[in-house]
Amino acid sequence: MTAPLDRTNPVARLLVAIAFAVVLVLSVDVVSAGVALVLGGLLLLAAGVRPRGLALRMLPVLLVAPFAGLTIALYGAASGGVLLSWGFVHVTEGSLRLGLATLLRVLAIGVCGIGLLGGIDATRLADGLAQLLHLPARFVLGALAAFRLMGLLGQDWRALSLARRARGVADSGQARRFAGQAFALLVLSVRRGGVLATAMEARGFGGPGVRTWARPSRLGRADAVLVLAAVLVLGAAVAASVLTGSWHPVAVLGG
Amino acid sequence: MGAGREVRTPHLIRIMPAQGDSSHRPCSDLSKAGTVTSTTSISTTRRLRWRVVDIVVASVLAVAASFLFIVWNTAYLGPSNLLTPLLPGVQGLVNGLWFIAGPLVALVVRKPGAALYGELVAAIVSALVGNQWGATTIISGLVQGLGAEIVFAVLAYRVWTWWSAALAGALSGAFASVYDLGLLPGLPGGYAGSSAAFGAVYLPSQAISGAVLAGLLAWVVVRALAATGALARFPAGRAVRPR
Incomplete structure (x- = not known):
């Protein structure tokens, strides 16, 4: 039996992955990133993503995430008690919290990105991009070729x-x-x-005639389930963050 | 074919003679001999319209650049972490390689949207293969490609020199920084929440890096490609006399 995720349209997976990333960066806080990381991971496992494969593909992310968090912890916007100050380095309670949130956010975006985008069939994606999103077919198929x-x-x-x-x-x-x-x-x-x-x-590619498609691309029930599940996960992450009072919208560069 | 549809000459007839012809010479020689007259009177629409070969070769170059991205997605950590302790933000100096797809593709095909298309396709492949930035890679590609595209557009898609390439790389880096620092409302940025001092170092670093590692490097690569004769079907290839 094919995994539920394999029955979804690649376009739906791509759009859900983008939605995850955009919502997660609206706020730099530990709660929303943490909830999205845990629930998003569970959602992927439920959708039939193999844990072993996911872990292997996550290796580069696991390597990079600590550095991303560290950069923000050392050089992030200062707030709260100062823990360490040395040259440009200002580790404060605020920047430490931002650093941890950044670490979790990178992990959450990475898990969802790799889980959803990994293993997408490029041909099916191209069919979907051209037929469902109506991107210019010449360019989509040229890129696929x-x-x-x-x-x-x-x-x-x-x-x-x-x-x-x-x-x-x-x-x-x-x-x-x-x-x-x-x-x-x-x-x-x-x-x-x-x-x-x-x-x-x-063979007539790029000619003036009307293009027909050998492989029709459609959205189905599996796509609706995926979108619904993603909305629930993201909703839970944002709600938990707002309710615990940790929602912290990214401001313009702090001092 | 429906009535009123524009009748176009098939591309093959225009392009094919140069293929596989070892005695091929640059067009300037041919036009002197009077065999090619269309090159001098190419209309602006034809100059700016994408041919199939433009699309396919642009895509090939973009995917090739994405291979570079995929390696750099982890390899950058070494140099980046060596630079960071010197002055926070100077790690932007190594990021220029990620902006190369835009100038590279634009310099070869010389069409409107080429820089944007190249950077976007490379970013999509990088995201599909999987990296730490997930789907946000695609947003990055869009922003970076836009930066390079604006430079070539302002120059009316007529200037393809080393300095226009460097400028495109620099603006690509500047655009990338604005996005990375989380300054675009409602859009994610890797360094969102960092201090103003960090941003003040990071943006110029990425712009300089973009000028060198994306713009100038792309220019050098395209010149070398042209010298092999592989770009014979492109203006970029005809501008350079094959060795």
Whole structure:
């Protein structure tokens, strides 16, 4: 049986992920970020996201989040009792709280972003963006074509390595070789893009006729459930934050 | 085809002769010989209209830039954390690489919206692959792309020099800073809530970084690309004589 999340339309997932991120940054506070992190994580697990895969993909976020929090704790807007002051560094009760909130916020946005966006099928997303959101089809499909070309890059890289070794130009320094080979790969991709464009035009892509779609993209019940669940989670996060009095809208740069 | 629809010459006829022709020479030589007359009288609409090859190659470049983003999304931590203790905000100096997609794509295809499109597509791929900023990456891409786009638009999509690229990178960085610092109402920013002193260092740092790591670097890459002949179907490629 497919996971509930896999039955949703990628467009719905993208919009929910954006909504999560935007609502979470309206306020820098521990409660809203914490509630969203916990409930959002539970929602993803309920929707069939595998915990192991999610944890693995979260690694970069886990690496970065403490630094984001630390920056705000050290240099954030000062308020409350001063705990440490050294040059530009002003650790205060206020900035410490902001730092912790930032840490939780990065984690919450990361979990929801990676959980919702990870594993989205690019082809289905493109179909949805063009058919449901009516973004310009030429651009959406052009981007999809380029994205799918990138699947060939691994193979190209190996072929380039072998060719360079055969020609005896692979013996210079590691960094130089990497940069040279990366540029060769870029040239190859641009050339291939040109050939692909010609082939697409030969098949009528970008022509003046009316476009039809081989894969119709629709919104269904699963999408309604996803949106409803997201509204509930975000509503709970904001309500909890406001009710506990910790709602702290991001102000213009503090002193 | 319906009546009244504009009849366009198929793109293939205009573009194909240069393909795979090893004796290809820059257009200036050809027009002297009288074989190409359309290049001199290209109308503004045609100059600014996106061809299919523009769209596909712009997308290829954007996705290539997104690979750079994905690496930098974690690799930036090293240099960034080395710089931060020197003066809070100077870590913005390493962020310029994230603004490169806009100037890179714009310099190659030279169409309205190219910088915005390039940066946006690269940001979407970066978000889909997954990073610590989640869906806000897409908002970042939009804001950064807009910064670069404005510079090229003000120059009427006619100036594609190193300084216009640097300017585009710089404004891209400035726009990114305004967003990062949480100064856009109702929009998330990574450094929202930071002090004014932090912002006063952070914004110029990102602008300088954008000028160098996004603008000038993109210009160098495009020049190198043009020299290989890979951009033969673009004005950027025809401006440089193949080696």
